[in-house]
Amino acid sequence: MACVLCASSNEVEFPSEIILHFPFSGLENLDKNGVFVYPKVLVCLDCGFSCFTTPETEAPALANGVGRQMKARNRRSVTAAEVERLRIA
Ligand SMILES: [Zn+2]
Numbered sequence: 001m002a003c004v005l006c007a008s009s010n011e012v013e014f015p016s017e018i019i020l021h022f023p024f025s026g027l028e029n030l031d032k033n034g035v036f037v038y039p040k041v042l043v044c045l046d047c048g049f050s051c052f053t054t055p056e057t058e059a060p061a062l063a064n065g066v067g068r069q070m071k072a073r074n075r076r077s078v079t080a081a082e083v084e085r086l087r088i089a
Helices: 059-065 080-088
Strands: 011-015 018-020 035-036 040-044
Touching: 035 059
Parallel strands: none
Antiparallel strands: 011 040, 018 035
């Protein structure tokens, strides 16, 4: 797969641990702990563009934290083509 930003094939996938904090407005959500997620991050070693997909097993904790429910069906990873379309829009 080529980098969606510069088309380089010089990409490497790295294991990671990331804390995602909930969006806040004023004092709302400031008291909530972040959620640890452990995605593999794909990094372009030429331009630095990076992307990851939150693992399905970890996404419900994020949905719960923002007061939403995940759709149980039709969950899947975003394809590279979809990422490209989002970047163009
Ligand atoms: Zn790149």
